[in-house]
Amino acid sequence: MNPILSVKGVSKTYASGQRALEPVDLEINKGEIFALLGPNGAGKTTLISIICGIVTPSSGTITVMGHDALRETRAARMRIGLVPQELSVDMFETVLATVRYSRRLFGHPGHDAHIEQVLRDLSLWDKRNAKIKDLSGGMKRRVLIAKALSHEPDILFLDEPTAGVDVALRRDMWKLVHRLREKGTTIILTTHYIEEAEEMADRVGVIDKGKIILVEEKTELMKKLGKRQMLIALQEPMDAVPGDLAEWHLELADEGHTLRYVFDAQAERTGIPSLLRKLAELGVGFKDLETSKSSLEDIFVDLVEHREQAA
Numbered sequence: 522m523n524p525i526l527s528v529k530g531v532s533k534t535y536a537s538g539q540r541a542l543e544p545v546d547l548e549i550n551k552g553e554i555f556a557l558l559g560p561n562g563a564g565k566t567t568l569i570s571i572i573c574g575i576v577t578p579s580s581g582t583i584t585v586m587g588h589d590a591l592r593e594t595r596a597a598r599m600r601i602g603l604v605p606q607e608l609s610v611d612m613f614e615t616v617l618a619t620v621r622y623s624r625r626l627f628g629h630p631g632h633d634a635h636i637e638q639v640l641r642d643l644s645l646w647d648k649r650n651a652k653i654k655d656l657s658g659g660m661k662r663r664v665l666i667a668k669a670l671s672h673e674p675d676i677l678f679l680d681e682p683t684a685g686v687d688v689a690l691r692r693d694m695w696k697l698v699h700r701l702r703e704k705g706t707t708i709i710l711t712t713h714y715i716e717e718a719e720e721m722a723d724r725v726g727v728i729d730k731g732k733i734i735l736v737e738e739k740t741e742l743m744k745k746l747g748k749r750q751m752l753i754a755l756q757e758p759m760d761a762v763p764g765d766l767a768e769w770h771l772e773l774a775d776e777g778h779t780l781r782y783v784f785d786a787q788a789e790r791t792g793i794p795s796l797l798r799k800l801a802e803l804g805v806g807f808k809d810l811e812t813s814k815s816s817l818e819d820i821f822v823d824l825v826e827h828r829e830q831a832a
């Protein structure tokens with residue numbers, strides 16, 4: 522499949538000398554939701570800003586739907602909608618005028634049916650004549666999305682779409698993103714909420730210290746790196762893990778009331794049957810057993826910690 526967006530060898534050193542991106546290669550497929558995940562300062566906004574033509578890269582090439590984004594800037598930019606982190610609107614304008622203005626900036630004639638649809642999709646239609654300064658924080662965020670969608674982009678970038686928004690709005694945003702994808706829009710979002718990537722993405726890229734350290738299908742990533750844990754609720758609390766159980770590397774939790782066993786879900790032998798046998802042999806009684814999958818969050822923390830240890 523031809524990628525809708527292709528990034529090759531893109532790096533950035535800011536004028537201050539700050540190296541924000543090591544050469545990055547990344548391909549995005551049409552219609553996918555791609556989450557770029559990374560801690561603060563990892564380079565997520567820099568990468569998005571370069572692709573959207575706001576920041577000039579120090580090296581590399583970017584192709585957006587066949588257009589060289591650094592040479593045919595406008596043609597490439599027309600295909601892209603960007604929802605920035607920061608509010609970038611005239612507070613004294615109305616919602617409708619703001620979104621219309623954005624559409625015209627891209628040289629589109631006033632297509633009011635499209636704008637109405639976008640505002641309705643975002644539950645902003647009733648507020649179309651309100652001044653932006655009078656909207657709640659969540660509504661202002663929706664205006665940024667409406668602006669980004671005003672010129673019917675094929676690729677939508679959402680930079681930290683739900684930073685600082687409440688749970689209800691976050692869920693609404695997720696639904697909206699899924700709806701847009703159903704309409705064929707390709708979506709790239711940056712986030713440090715792992716929950717968000719887990720909920721929304723088809724593929725996840727992890728960026729740390731300016732380097733993409735991993736790109737993987739979300740389900741594959743969870744399968745490959747996913748660990749499971751088993752919690753054993755003890756009948757009698759323990760002061761320490763008995764030496765006879767050393768090979769399972771157990772941890773005591775919950776003030777000695779719970780034993781935690783972390784195991785590799787993909788391994789042929791999980792070690793559970795032998796552990797249970799050993800517990801019986803030692804006369805360790807338990808009330809309950811519970812197993813759970815590790816979340817993308819655990820995987821992410823693992824990855825970043827490993828890199829830190831290796832450095």
Ligand SMILES: Nc1ncnc2c1ncn2[C@@H]1O[C@H](COP(=O)(O)OP(=O)(O)OP(=O)(O)O)[C@@H](O)[C@H]1O
Binds near residue numbers: 565
């Ligand atoms: N205009 C700039 N001038 C100099 N350095 C910058 C500039 N913008 C970003 N940086 C630096 O580049 C690095 C990457 O920043 P960037 O904003 O891309 O990270 P991020 O992953 O988006 O972080 P966050 O999650 O905090 O938004 C950081 O060290 C940052 O301080």
